[in-house]
Amino acid sequence: MSRPQSASQTAGPYVHIGCTPSAAGLENMYGGNDLGMDIFPLNTPGRKIVISGQVFDGAGDPVFDAMLEFWQADATGRYGANGSAGGWARRAVDPETGSYRLETILPAATQDAAAHVKVWVVARGINLGLHTRMYFDDEPGEQDPLLLAMKQSSRRSTLIAKRSGDEGYIFDIHLQGDKETVFLNV
Amino acid sequence: MSARHPFNPQDMSLQPPALTADYRSSRLRAPSQKLFSLDQGPGELTGPTFGHDLIGPNDNNLILNYAAPGAAAIGEQIMVHGYLLDENARPVPQALLEFWQANAGGRYRHKKDGYLAPLDPNFGGCGRTLTDEQGYFSLCTVRPGPYPWPNGGNNWRPAHIHFSCFGQGWAQRLITQMYFEGDPHIPLCPIVQTIADQKAIDRLTARLDMAHTVPMAFRAFRFDIVLRGRRSTLFENKLEGN
């Protein structure tokens, strides 16, 4: 290796200026379109679902300045079909409530994993972006290597979004403490 | 090396740990459990791809991209340029870089920034670009001011520009900050000092680049960003018995 990798630094409290400028109040930047608002082009085939949740800190308080990114396969199990950004989305959590909402389609399982959405969390106080995965409580996961490895762990449930209503799933992220989410070294 | 080869691991001797008590915000936001190591699959080896049609002509010019017609942002005009590479020194082409910063007085255009330095009506503070085939990128901006921040003491951030970097795979995703050569706040800043390795800090510090500084116009600063590289064939080809 001839070049050492660059060190990460926190995204800070103003990450939204750079990544979701409309949400930060810079309404006309980039024609008013924040990147990653739509995860797939309209009419992409698949079962429509809505994922929502909050991010919590070690005191159990909501985090109001986090940014989340999502990366998932489509309903046929492909990532980034045709060299696109399809399957990628980004959300600033709501600055008043700390919640996020993502309308997407249910990803298919792939050869290496059960159906899941990859999640990346950055915020003030997070020095190195945190990777985790969101599985679905009504999709099969018995053969998934991560879920298998977590079989005996009380923290396994932190990786699983809970069905709520017709289309909805709830997925909260706990950065620290009793309910701490399983974060991944990928 | 094919696109299917896994990325080198995060080098934890160069990366900041999660819990860094001197940076107070990390205390309640640092996971206390070890990260769970997972093999990279198709979703880690690929990532979103962005096209040149996304990028407007002034997207990488923060002096002009928020300014009224005929106006410009106030401050020292600079050009920041460099290469996005991987650890194997290969260019990372057509990768999206996004950047954001405070204005010349150290004030962010953000509801939550109440610092007394005034907003500049002609400065938004964000930009973006795609790297070219050699991984090269450049941006024009005004040099950001240092600013005070609440961390329990008399804390000032060194002047800095935040960078968000997409590579070719999800595992390469990185957000970091660029500092300026000679800034006396670098060794005093608890956020910079979350990085234990002084050379790693030096690599986040842009150098004055007189070769690209344009007389009577603007100064240039050189800043390279290095993402995780892909492992060699020999290393990962488990199927053939390594």
Ligand SMILES: [Fe+3]
């Ligand atoms: Fe900052």
